[in-house]
Amino acid sequence: MEKTSRIAILGGGIGGLVCASELNHRAGSKAEITVFDRSDYHTYQPAFLHLALGERKLDKIRRPLEKLKKQGINFLSGDIFRIDQENMVINAEHGDFEFDYMVISLGTQLDPGALNGFEDNALNLYTADGAARIKEALGSFESGKIVIAVSSMPYKCPAAPYEMAFLINAYLKKKKRRENVEISIITPEPQPMPVAGAEIGQNLVNMLEAHDIEYLPKQKITSIDEKQVALEKKRVKADLIIGIPPHSCPEVIKDAGMTGKSGWLEVDRHTLKTKHENIYAIGDNTHIGLANGKA
Ligand SMILES: Cc1cc2nc3c(=O)[nH]c(=O)nc-3n(C[C@H](O)[C@H](O)[C@H](O)COP(=O)(O)OP(=O)(O)OC[C@H]3O[C@@H](n4cnc5c(N)ncnc54)[C@H](O)[C@@H]3O)c2cc1C
8 A cells, every 4th residue: 555645734824724735635645734833723914904904803814724624634733842854753732743744834933022112112013913903003093103114124025014004095094084194114125025126116116105105215223112213323203103023034943953044944946845855845934046136
């Protein structure tokens, strides 16, 4: 009888779930697939923007990972503590598990504590809880300045701060409060979405200008203080600060010594194979060199 391959998918985010479903579809009974995640739910992060505007509810943007079992995919809830790539063992909340193949899809680690004052003075657009707090703040925001602050690069979804600014602009117009509110984006990027190229970046800058949204690129934020964003050479006053926190590769991957020079899991861009035998990686925890020289 043909041997069944044991495949571990580390992380039930978009990358992990698409991979699990596709492998299950293609390999059928030749593979036994197990998804690990510390959360019992898959939450669709792009909808955080709509959560922040009160256009979506949390239970409409997340699904229980237990549902994977209906497709014949195992789900193990709990933290992954250690990846032993030599012996193909995962040490997780429920014990040690041995596999033939691994796909690492643990996303990015958000490190709000890495920027002074972020946790106390900014509302975090990149968590469901933070988005819910933004909704509360916008609901009663009558006048003043809203700053969208990008802590550092790289960060996931480079379009999100710009989308947020345009959505807030439309929201305030609808509520007839826009003329009393200034909106500003502060970012270390040289242009919006650098990976998309100069032309798209300039088009976006023009759109921001047309909607009276101030744009401050190439700014290093040194701290976020109460109602103030501190830059290297000046301070910007704000009544509401919406922040994108610093990002890094998840600790468990760093601890396993699996990161490359980039600080992320480096993979072959054609096969998503890491340099470790039978270990692949997908999604935000990877570093993939692109044809245009960016990553
Ligand atoms: C506000 C916002 C808007 C966005 N908009 C877009 C968009 O319009 N288009 C787009 O393409 N992308 C968008 N994104 C980005 C997109 O959501 C991510 O690129 C995508 O979720 C990455 O998928 P992933 O599987 O790599 O990681 P994730 O979806 O982050 O999943 C990682 C999973 O690993 C789990 N995990 C991590 N560490 C451990 C551990 N030690 N033990 C157990 N489990 C662990 C986490 O719980 C998580 O479920 C947006 C993101 C945000 C925040």
